[in-house]
Amino acid sequence: MMSDPIRNASFDYIRLIAVIGIIWFHTGAPHSDIGYAGLSYFLILLVFLAIPKISHIRCTRHRAPAILRYAATRGRRLILPWLAASALYGGLKLAEVSRGATWGSEFDTTMWLTGTAQHLWFLPFAFVTCLALWPLGRWMPVMKRSVQLHLCMTLMCLSLTTLAMWQMASWPSPVAEWAYALPAVFLGAALALTGGSVLRMTGVACLFFCMALSANWTLGLLQLGIAVVALILCQIIPMRPTQISAFAARASLGVYLIHPAVAAVVMRSHLIADHSTTFAVVVTLGSLGIVSLWETVRATASGPKSLLSGIFPRSLHHHQKSP
Numbered sequence: 350m351m352s353d354p355i356r357n358a359s360f361d362y363i364r365l366i367a368v369i370g371i372i373w374f375h376t377g378a379p380h381s382d383i384g385y386a387g388l389s390y391f392l393i394l395l396v397f398l399a400i401p402k403i404s405h406i407r408c409t410r411h412r413a414p415a416i417l418r419y420a421a422t423r424g425r426r427l428i429l430p431w432l433a434a435s436a437l438y439g440g441l442k443l444a445e446v447s448r449g450a451t452w453g454s455e456f457d458t459t460m461w462l463t464g465t466a467q468h469l470w471f472l473p474f475a476f477v478t479c480l481a482l483w484p485l486g487r488w489m490p491v492m493k494r495s496v497q498l499h500l501c502m503t504l505m506c507l508s509l510t511t512l513a514m515w516q517m518a519s520w521p522s523p524v525a526e527w528a529y530a531l532p533a534v535f536l537g538a539a540l541a542l543t544g545g546s547v548l549r550m551t552g553v554a555c556l557f558f559c560m561a562l563s564a565n566w567t568l569g570l571l572q573l574g575i576a577v578v579a580l581i582l583c584q585i586i587p588m589r590p591t592q593i594s595a596f597a598a599r600a601s602l603g604v605y606l607i608h609p610a611v612a613a614v615v616m617r618s619h620l621i622a623d624h625s626t627t628f629a630v631v632v633t634l635g636s637l638g639i640v641s642l643w644e645t646v647r648a649t650a651s652g653p654k655s656l657l658s659g660i661f662p663r664s665l666h667h668h669q670k671s672p
Contacts, residue, residue, distance in 0.1 A: 362594060
């Protein structure tokens with residue numbers, strides 16, 4: 350089995366830019382529809398990196414089964430932050446109820462699937478997606494080239510099919526979010542089966558967008574296009590890990606989780622016009638500031654050794670062992 354490739358820091362830098370785009374969308378700033386390409390990028394990148402990662406996981410004799418180790422790793426990365434954020438936003442909603450808001454206006458039954466804030470739907474969805482990719486990731490190292498090509502085309506067609514469904518129907522939440530995510534998930538899987546070849550990725554992307562445009566399935570297509578271009582550029586211009594890229598990788602999730610709370614505080618201050626560029630910038634800077642403060646406090650409280658390991662996490666080592 351091949352050893353894990355060195356981490357491409359370009360993905361991490363674009364992660365942080367993508368989450369800023371999501372903030373831009375959620376704050377309703379000008380041209381916010383372009384910012385929502387950040388979500389498409391997260392989804393495509395999630396699948397694009399998960400499939401080869403699964404293929405590199407080794408089976409050992411005296412440890413838990415590989416799939417359980419993988420699920421535990423993904424759970425720590427996705428489900429634990431989801432639970433913590435759900436507790437935070439749930440507490441804020443309970444505070445609103447204590448001040449006179451109705452229970453029904455703050456809580457509903459779909460929160461069992463999404464969490465206590467609407468944007469948290471992404472984390473359990475990403476976790477389930479990662480687990481669903483396990484068979485494909487384990488099959489990929491022994492897959493024949495002809496099978497790989499046919500499966501790549503099949504996944505591209507599934508992406509087109511789900512994109513068409515998104516054009517034709519209006520879905521309730523959280524089904525709407527899941528339906529929006531599926532074209533990016535299937536397209537990310539198709540791109541992963543190219544083996545990271547820029548030429549093949551470009552060919553798959555061109556075929557996908559030509560077919561979508563010919564069918565006039567344009568809703569959500571701009572965001573997918575921006576995300577795919579960003580992914581291909583990351584492959585063309587790989588960068589080595591640095592302290593800054595490590596921070597960008599860690600901070601992107603924290604900024605995503607905290608930004609609605611920051612937006613609510615800024616909105617209630619009535620100092621900045623809602624849905625303005627200034628509003629989006631202040632929310633972005635406030636979210637980054639909180640995450641940076643949290644990183645600093647955690648590193649300081651853990652001591653010098655932990656500070657170094659935080660700056661240079663194990664995922665950046667050239668000879669990291671497979672999970």
